[in-house]
Structure formats: C-alpha cells, structure tokens
Amino acid sequence: MNSSQQNQQIVLAEHPSGVPTLDTFNIEDIAMPTMQADDEVDKVIIKSLYVSVDPGMRGFMDKGHDDAAGNKFQLNQPITSRSVAQVIDSQDAKFKAGDIVHGRFAWQRYQSVSSKDIEKVDATLAPISTAVSMLGVPGLAAYFGLLEVGDIEAGETVVVSGAAGSVGSIASQIAKIKGCKVIGIAGSDQKIAYLKNELGVDKAINYKTTDDMAAAIQEACPQGVDVFFDNVGGETFDAVLVNLNRHGRIAVCGQIAEYNQEQPPIGPRPMHTLIKKSARMQGFVVFDYSEDFAEAKKQIAQWYNDGKIRYKEHLIEGFDQLPAAFIGLFSGENIGKLMVKVAEAD
Amino acid sequence: MNSSQQNQQIVLAEHPSGVPTLDTFNIEDIAMPTMQADDEVDKVIIKSLYVSVDPGMRGFMDKGHDDAAGNKFQLNQPITSRSVAQVIDSQDAKFKAGDIVHGRFAWQRYQSVSSKDIEKVDATLAPISTAVSMLGVPGLAAYFGLLEVGDIEAGETVVVSGAAGSVGSIASQIAKIKGCKVIGIAGSDQKIAYLKNELGVDKAINYKTTDDMAAAIQEACPQGVDVFFDNVGGETFDAVLVNLNRHGRIAVCGQIAEYNQEQPPIGPRPMHTLIKKSARMQGFVVFDYSEDFAEAKKQIAQWYNDGKIRYKEHLIEGFDQLPAAFIGLFSGENIGKLMVKVAEAD
Numbered sequence: 001m002n003s004s005q006q007n008q009q010i011v012l013a014e015h016p017s018g019v020p021t022l023d024t025f026n027i028e029d030i031a032m033p034t035m036q037a038d039d040e041v042d043k044v045i046i047k048s049l050y051v052s053v054d055p056g057m058r059g060f061m062d063k064g065h066d067d068a069a070g071n072k073f074q075l076n077q078p079i080t081s082r083s084v085a086q087v088i089d090s091q092d093a094k095f096k097a098g099d100i101v102h103g104r105f106a107w108q109r110y111q112s113v114s115s116k117d118i119e120k121v122d123a124t125l126a127p128i129s130t131a132v133s134m135l136g137v138p139g140l141a142a143y144f145g146l147l148e149v150g151d152i153e154a155g156e157t158v159v160v161s162g163a164a165g166s167v168g169s170i171a172s173q174i175a176k177i178k179g180c181k182v183i184g185i186a187g188s189d190q191k192i193a194y195l196k197n198e199l200g201v202d203k204a205i206n207y208k209t210t211d212d213m214a215a216a217i218q219e220a221c222p223q224g225v226d227v228f229f230d231n232v233g234g235e236t237f238d239a240v241l242v243n244l245n246r247h248g249r250i251a252v253c254g255q256i257a258e259y260n261q262e263q264p265p266i267g268p269r270p271m272h273t274l275i276k277k278s279a280r281m282q283g284f285v286v287f288d289y290s291e292d293f294a295e296a297k298k299q300i301a302q303w304y305n306d307g308k309i310r311y312k313e314h315l316i317e318g319f320d321q322l323p324a325a326f327i328g329l330f331s332g333e334n335i336g337k338l339m340v341k342v343a344e345a346d
Numbered sequence: 347m348n349s350s351q352q353n354q355q356i357v358l359a360e361h362p363s364g365v366p367t368l369d370t371f372n373i374e375d376i377a378m379p380t381m382q383a384d385d386e387v388d389k390v391i392i393k394s395l396y397v398s399v400d401p402g403m404r405g406f407m408d409k410g411h412d413d414a415a416g417n418k419f420q421l422n423q424p425i426t427s428r429s430v431a432q433v434i435d436s437q438d439a440k441f442k443a444g445d446i447v448h449g450r451f452a453w454q455r456y457q458s459v460s461s462k463d464i465e466k467v468d469a470t471l472a473p474i475s476t477a478v479s480m481l482g483v484p485g486l487a488a489y490f491g492l493l494e495v496g497d498i499e500a501g502e503t504v505v506v507s508g509a510a511g512s513v514g515s516i517a518s519q520i521a522k523i524k525g526c527k528v529i530g531i532a533g534s535d536q537k538i539a540y541l542k543n544e545l546g547v548d549k550a551i552n553y554k555t556t557d558d559m560a561a562a563i564q565e566a567c568p569q570g571v572d573v574f575f576d577n578v579g580g581e582t583f584d585a586v587l588v589n590l591n592r593h594g595r596i597a598v599c600g601q602i603a604e605y606n607q608e609q610p611p612i613g614p615r616p617m618h619t620l621i622k623k624s625a626r627m628q629g630f631v632v633f634d635y636s637e638d639f640a641e642a643k644k645q646i647a648q649w650y651n652d653g654k655i656r657y658k659e660h661l662i663e664g665f666d667q668l669p670a671a672f673i674g675l676f677s678g679e680n681i682g683k684l685m686v687k688v689a690e691a692d
Contacts, residue, residue: 253621279628282626
C-alpha cells in the first residue's frame with residue numbers, strides 16, 4: 001500500500017429535499033485503513049477503482065424507518081454503492097494483493113472490508129468495470145426483468161423506458177436477441193440516435209419532444225404492447241399502459257421520475273386497466289434471482305463477446321466527482337452506465 | 347309455452363353519468379319469441395329464472411369504443427347478464443323442454459338464443475341458482491383469483507376486500523380451507539358479523555367506521571399481508587399496499603370503488619412499492635381460466651356439500667326489479683350474491 005496517499009471519504013451531510021445538491025455530501029480526509037485482528041471475520045484492504053452511481057440510491061438518502069434491509073445512509077457516515085476495487089492486503093487466503101473484486105463498498109479511496117462481502121471479478125469475461133455495469137446490477141436487472149418478470153417471447157412487442165440508460169440499453173438488446181420488436185423511449189435526440197444506430201431498436205421515441213406519448217406508442221406498436229420494461233414511471237407509464245395488450249406484462253424495474261419527489265406521486269390508478277387486460281405488473285430487484293447470477297453473467301458476457309450486445313459506459317474521472325456524477329443522473333444526460341473512475345488498477 | 351304471458355325486456359335508455367338511476371333503464375312489452383328456421387344455428391327458446399346483477403356491468407353502460415369483446419350495451423337494446431333459465435322449446439336435440447341452462451342472456455322474460463350460447467346446469471351439484479353465483483362467475487373468480495393469481499399457501503396472511511360480497515365471501519372461505527389467516531374488509535356491522543360468525547374469518551374490519559385503515563390492517567396482520575384479493579380498489583387498496591410483504595401478490599378482481607367515476611380515478615402510484623417489495627399485482631377475468639371451469643365447479647360444489655363453504659344469495663323477486671337491484675349494488679347493502687328471481691322453474 002502506498003501510504004503517502006491521503007485517504008478520503010464522502011459522507012451524507014444532510015438528507016436532501018428533492019434533487020440532491022453538492023451540499024448533500026461532504027468530502028473528508030480520513031486515515032488509511034489498517035489491518036486489525038478480528039476473531040469473527042477475515043479482513044481485506046481494498047482500493048476503489050470504479051464506483052457506480054445509481055438512481056435507486058436516492059431513496060436511501062431520505063430519513064425514515066422503512067429500512068428492514070439496512071440500506072439507508074446515515075448522516076455523517078459514508079455513502080455506499082456497488083464498486084470495483086483492487087485488493088491491497090488480505091487476511092483471507094482466497095484473496096491476494098492485486099486481485100480485482102467487487103461489492104457494495106463505502107465511498108472511500110481505501111477501506112477495510114470483510115472478505116465475506118467481496119467477490120472476485122472474472123477479468124476474462126469482459127473489462128473489469130463491467131462488474132458493476134453490464135455484468136453487475138444493471139445488466140442483471142435487464143436480464144431477469146425481461147426473461148423472468150416480463151417473460152418475453154419471440155415476436156412480441158416490447159417497450160423499454162429509459163432505454164438509453166444502464167439497464168434500458170441492455171434490456172433493449174436482450175429483447176432484440178430474443179426476437180422481439182423493441183421500442184425504446186428516451187429523452188434526447190442523441191439518445192434516440194444511439195438507440196437506433198448502435199442498439200438497433202425498431203423504433204425510438206423522444207418523450208421530451210412528443211406531445212401525445214400514448215398516440216406515439218400506439219403508432220409505433222400497431223400490434224399493441226406485450227411487455228413493458230419500465231425504468232421511469234410517471235406519465236410514461238400511463239402512456240404505455242393504455243397500449244398494453246391482453247395478458248400484457250409490466251416489469252417494474254425503476255421509477256426515476258419519482259425518486260426525488262417529496263410525496264408519493266399520484267397518478268391514474270392502473271387497477272381497472274389491469275383487470276380489463278388480465279395484465280400483470282410486477283416489481284423486482286435483481287437479488288431475487290441471485291442464485292442464477294453466475295449463469296446470467298456468463299450469458300451476457302457471451303452475447304457481448306459475440307458482438308450481440310454493445311455496452312457504453314459514461315465514465316467520469318476522479319473520486320471528488322462522485323457527488324456531481326450522482327446528481328447528474330437526474331438530469332438525464334448520461335447514455336449508458338454512469339460511473340466514476342477513482343483510480344487505475346496497479 | 348304459455349302464450350298468454352306478456353313478454354318484456356329491459357333496455358339501456360341512456361348512458362348513465364356516475365351511479366345509474368331508474369332513468370338509465372326502460373322496461374318494454376315485446377312479442378313472445380318464435381322458433382324461426384335458421385340454417386346456421388339451432389335455436390332454443392328459454393324462460394329467465396334467475397338473473398345476476400354484477401358491478402362489472404357498469405362499465406358496459408358507458409359510451410365508448412374500447413370494446414373488442416363486444417360487451418358494451420347499446421342504447422335501446424336489452425341489457426345482458428349471466429342468468430339461469432329454463433328451456434321451453436329447442437331445435438337442438440341436446441336440449442329439451444324443462445332443462446335448466448345458464449349463459450349470458452338478455453334481460454327478457456322469454457327469448458330465443460343459439461344453442462351454442464347455453465350450457466346445461468347440473469342440478470345435482472347445488473341449487474340451480476348457484477350456476478350464476480357460487481358455481482358461476484363470482485365463485486370461479488374467487489377460486490382462480492386466489493389459487494392461480496394469488497397463489498396462496500398455507501400459513502400465509504390473506505386480506506379480502508368486499509369480503510361479504512358474492513366473490514369475497516367465497517374467496518374468504520377458500521383461503522380458510524387452504525390454511526391461510528384471513529382478514530375480511532367490509533362496510534357494515536351486519537357484514538362484519540356475517541364474516542366473523544358465518545364465514546369464520548380471523549378478523550373483520552369495517553372500513554366505514556375505521557379512521558386509519560392502514561393502521562387497522564397492520565394491527566390485524568402482525569406478520570404483514572402476503573396476498574390481497576381486491577374487489578374494491580381506491581383507498582382500501584392503498585391501505586393494504588403499505589402492509590404488503592416482500593413477494594406479496596395482489597389479485598385485482600374488481601374495483602367497485604371506481605366503476606361509477608366519470609374520470610379514471612387518481613391515487614398514489616403503486617410502482618415504487620412494488621419494486622421495494624418485489625411484489626406482483628395482477629388483473630384477471632375468470633374466462634382466462636375457462637379450460638379449468640369444470641374442475642373448479644366440482645371442487646367448489648364438493649366444499650359446499652361438505653359444509654366447508656357457506657353461500658348466501660340476496661334474492662330480489664320480480665323482473666321489473668332488475669334496474670333497482672343493479673343500482674343497489676353500489677350502495678353496498680347486499681350480503682352475498684345479489685340476484686333477481688324472475689320466475690319459478692316449471
């Protein structure tokens with residue numbers, strides 16, 4: 001370990017109202033981690049390399065008690081997110097200095113973690129950063145959301161919202177691989193071009209320049225919508241719902257439209273439509289399918305290496321850019337997975 | 347056929363706004379049906395005996411074009427609903443005078459129907475009126491909604507709204523038979539007593555006298571709610587949703603709270619909660635499961651004959667009472683299946 005390096009962390013300075021600002025976070029100098037003896041667990045010291053910022057983290061920043069999973073960020077405690085790191089030192093023989101690992105780590109340049117909380121990255125599958133993008137939660141959410149929750153079949157029409165984002169871009173391509181007609185919804189001309197030209201969707205709709213989304217979806221989906229993979233929620237959801245076919249399925253993956261709202265958003269109740277269409281709407285988190293992660297990663301990597309899946313990372317450089325990167329998620333600028341490169345692997 | 351009998355029909359006089367009134371309907375004298383030759387189909391002349399009135403019919407009274415299934419009632423044309431009738435005359439050898447049949451028939455005392463549109467009632471299973479109640483759409487909705495959509499398991503906590511109604515009363519009892527803890531929600535003290543004393547639910551909550559439904563459900567369901575069988579929608583839905591367990595399921599069967607609203611109702615969007623709980627919300631109509639009707643009817647009849655299911659019919663006498671009976675559905679007075687007895691079987 002290069003002990004001349006100053007260690008730093010980023011903590012939650014205050015619970016944000018609405019969209020977080022730089023004041024939500026505080027960056028602090030801290031001591032380098034040391035390898036302390038612990039009877040219970042083997043420790044590993046790691047250096048952060050790639051840190052993921054995800055819309056779903058917004059919910060963990062609120063005050064509140066509905067947190068059986070222990071996900072809420074505490075004031076003056078470091079933010080955590082999925083990250084790729086490198087092992088500096090290890091008490092566990094399964095890990096050695098230089099190994100690339102991933103897990104949910106603190107926003108710290110260096111930290112000490114339990115060896116139970118890290119997993120090795122298989123660098124033969126794809127670039128190591130993909131362990132928190134294409135082969136991490138976003139890619140797995142796309143995979144299980146479409147194949148298990150959405151239960152897509154060849155020939156069906158699939159609509160993906162947030163289609164240029166980290167999850168949506170993979171979902172759009174998996175639906176194409178499976179023989180579906182794919183309509184992507186996104187919010188800029190640049191994203192629409194990316195969807196059409198690089199991801200190969202059948203149609204792409206810019207919701208920011210479309211007055212009547214329900215009519216636009218109807219026009220793009222003359223056979224109706226069989227599966228809706230929803231990363232967005234809000235009025236986009238409403239516009240797709242009216243076009244849903246009988247026995248349609250909605251995989252509810254994310255709801256970025258509402259994460260920064262102070263009150264639970266209100267909108268048209270979907271229940272009556274679900275009855276009329278014998279339709280299913282199902283929320284999920286990837287960890288519902290953790291037993292099948294290895295197989296899914298192998299499949300996604302295979303598609304990637306066969307050139308059937310393209311993947312774009314939107315990399316921002318520098319540990320101190322983490323707050324700005326997170327805030328930027330909600331302005332809808334990123335194409336592909338937004339993450340921060342903190343350091344090079346040694 | 348007793349041709350001295352005056353035939354009558356009830357037609358849709360106007361599209362109602364909000365709750366239908368007597369002006370919504372018109373009762374008319376019409377000629378008795380005659381057995382006309384038809385190359386295409388065999389005709390059967392039937393006499394109506396028991397006519398079902400169902401909340402879901404309200405949607406068919408609106409103007410509108412979203413009616414792929416051809417369910418909408420037309421102005422000055424007879425209302426139709428599930429009915430039990432007796433065969434008077436038949437061109438099809440499979441039916442003979444005196445047979446009891448059921449189907450979706452016009453609100454007419456006597457009518458001519460295609461023999462393809464009628465089905466014999468097996469009077470050995472249960473009283474013939476149950477062909478449109480316990481062994482008809484309401485009972486089948488309870489059966490498939492709980493077992494297929496809700497996928498209940500022994501030991502789970504099941505909440506049923508509209509629990510004293512035609513569907514809810516059967517659903518509550520099937521959930522008990524399957525070893526679940528059952529909480530019934532209804533809107534009068536008389537219904538609460540019925541649920542507790544006759545149907546044997548574990549707890550019953552009167553939503554009309556309960557200020558904080560979410561708290562009342564939490565208290566009644568200390569282990570949370572695994573399955574919600576929803577006949578009602580609206581604020582009752584919201585109160586149950588916050589108590590739903592991880593991997594909870596909502597079988598969306600009816601939404602009587604909204605059938606008379608002019609505009610699609612708005613309410614808190616449920617999507618974020620579905621994600622946090624990996625929960626599923628699924629609409630259905632019984633005809634999704636028509637291949638399994640025979641087996642389901644046999645099972646329900648078996649439970650009934652074993653004394654495991656009690657069934658209450660709220661019978662109103664007289665063909666001319668059909669409009670008032672239908673309107674009465676929305677005042678929430680009926681316990682059990684509301685239907686109109688038009689005539690005795692010969």
